[in-house]
Amino acid sequence: QVQLVESGGGLVQAGGSLRLSCAASGRTFSTFVMAWFRQAPGKEREFVAAISWSGSMTYYADSVKGRFTISRDNAKNTVYLQMSSLKPEDTAGYYCAADLSSTWSTQPVQYDYWGQGTQVTLSS
Numbered sequence: 001q002v003q004l005v006e007s008g009g010g011l012v013q014a015g016g017s018l019r020l021s022c023a024a025s026g027r028t029f030s031t032f033v034m035a036w037f038r039q040a041p042g043k044e045r046e047f048v049a050a051i052s053w054s055g056s057m058t059y060y061a062d063s064v065k066g067r068f069t070i071s072r073d074n075a076k077n078t079v080y081l082q083m084s085s086l087k088p089e090d091t092a093g094y095y096c097a098a099d100l101s102s103t104w105s106t107q108p109v110q111y112d113y114w115g116q117g118t119q120v121t122l123s124s
Contacts, residue, residue: 006118010121
């Protein structure tokens with residue numbers, strides 16, 4: 001079992017920045033691919049970013065490339081999502097996810113464990 005707990009969401013003005021955190025517990029965090037997804041009301045859950053177990057490889061959705069940065073600290077069992085130049089369309093619930101098989105996928109079905117999510121709301 002892996003437990004994931006997100007934090008750091010909130011209300012922010014367009015153009016602003018926010019850093020999300022996801023704390024993991026239960027199994028060896030440093031062996032997982034970790035990712036962030038988001039889901040807006042009435043929309044499907046979409047991939048945002050992923051990071052390899054070592055942190056040496058990252059991958060981003062085109063919609064956030066250049067604005068968001070995913071990172072991890074294996075000593076703290078935590079993955080981060082630094083978001084900058086935020087736009088109203090970034091409003092969503094943000095979820096971290098763990099891929100124990102390291103499939104390096106953008107599809108939610110490939111991820112084994114999920115956090116409860118943290119809400120990010122942009123004000124224009």
